[in-house]
Amino acid sequence: MKTYLLIIVIILSALTLRAQTTCTDILKQAQRNFDEGKLDEIPQMIEPCMKDGFTNEEKMNAYKLLIQTYLFNEKPEQADQVMIRFLKEFPSYEIAVNDPTEFINLHKTYRTEPIFRIDINAGLNYSMPSVTEVFGPGNLNLSSISYKSMLGFNLGVNYTDRIYKDFDIVVGVNFSIYNIDYSDFQYDYTTVTGSFKSMFVGFPLAANYNLNLGNIRIITRLGVETTYLLSSKMDFTKSFRSGENPIKSNEDIKSCFKQLDFKPTISLGFPFKLSKYEILPTIGFKFSTISPLKDRLKYPIESGVYYKYNFAPANMLMNQFFFTVSFMKPIYNPQKIK
Template sequence: MLLLTTAFAQDKCDPESTLALATDEFNAGHFYGLEAILKPCISNKTFTKEQLVRAYQLLTQTYLILENPAAAEESYLNLLSANPEYVSNPERDPIDVVYLSKKFTATPIFSWFAHASGNITLPRVIEDNEINVGSRQQYTIKPRWSAGGGVIWNYNDKLTAELGLDFSSNTFGYYEDEIFIDDNLTMTENQLSLQMPFSIKYTHVRQGLSPYGYAGISGSLLLSSNQSFLLVDRTPGATASEGLEQSSEFELNNRFRRDAINRAAHIGAGFRWKYKLDYLFVDLRYSFGLNNIVRNDNSVRDVNDIFPSSVSAFKAGYIDDYFRLDQAMITIGYIKPIYKPRKLKRARTTRGVLKDVKSKSNE
């Protein structure tokens, strides 16, 4: 026995041979030499994650048999560090190991996530500020993007609270035709903002794809907003070839015409799936703007609070409607749980364990 222990207590080791020897020694009741057999491979980090779990399983059982509860607890914590999702099983593990496992958990308290999204912005008109009577107006949508991340607080496996911070690029268009019968106007607004969504999420945990749904609120800080205009002015002639057409283009920084702080409520749903110890996810979200984003005191004023002839109201015959901004998003992302193996202040119930034991004894 001493010769075998000495042979394996060296700097290098064969992981599978070491585990096979340790298992044979355990089955033979030779418990005192197991630590010396396994220690070289553990210290040199030669074991794979799966092999390390098997090694700490043997050590945990050994220390329980030798009535060394402190060492058994330390070994079980090391086991959870190697595989945070390890769950003891009464059909596989000795009952004393199952009872010991109820004192510990590796369930993450916090996780972090990162994501990238495609979005479309949809103005929802509260009041139409029409200048050109008889013209036709419509808003148009254009795809843009956002990216960000955040932190997740895990109340349990199913219920979580999430706080994010996103950098978002948004755009929407406005088209008006039949202005004085023949003219038309195209406007595009581009915005950059920081958004901070807070969500409560419920996940139906299962093997493979786990669906989830969530709802929440968000605040956003508008960083910039710019409008570009294209006005087409047509003068009809006796024939189509005799008509004149002139177009003018200009841009306007309209950040001062928008509220800097805006609010929204959102709902969403998606799926997550396991990737090693982490998660990948895809979801759809719809955000409902809660406030009018247009500052009515600056509808026809410039940043210096005067009425210049070059602003959109005079040059293109355009004044902002009062509107909220809705947003639809499709998101792909990555969740990294922060596993923390630890001893519980209060052991989990062993009712299920007792039930399994009784059912076996009745067979």
């Protein structure tokens, strides 16, 4: 059975190679006919190979040859029909320096920019807590409370649409996990350590400016992201210097914080093409504007973990550095513009 399958594969491969070789020869002959001014037979020669007889590069050259043929034969409608086929199959094509002048001139009469883009992005964030007020049991001068930055994770989807010349509007939805390290060396006999893990959903609204510097393209983005706190938990460990077994637990502290925040955002992206898609590495910064701690919880005694860990959450702004990589899918709808 395996022998038969192998034979079939070899035969199909040979037939495919033969068909491609034959179509390659036909394209060369059609080009010679064009150079000699024998235009009438060119469409009949090329069209049978357009479905699966050419490589991508040959197919692009065949389209260009067809367009030139129809234009020289004063058949602009047929040339337009072929150009539409070309742009639907190769929507992200960029004019090359050696492209025929007739092809270039016709190409300029079509809308070739994407009408919008959809992207999926993922990356890392680095939370930078800026503590404005510390709370805790007893005399805070005898404690050493600190909050340290840690890495988190981002995942999102964005919709980008061109609004004017080089300006885009961007809307989307993001899911983020923020992590912060906590430690408090309490008195002379206990130490409390832990890590915050907070999950947010965000709704960014931003404007892009597309800056082209030769072959380098830079996307500058300025906007605001409305975030909503989905969960906030903390892994506590209370250690005793006397050698007693430590106390550990995971505590839900979401009720301590406000759910909404509005984060101004600025970023720089450096897109590049990968086949029919675009990859967009981005670095940026989000500014926290609202102190998240609820007013009624600005006293240690009101925190649910006060007695167990001598803990009360601090008031802080949660600024954030982030790095993401976006996989962008441009959506095209080529149309005649003049």
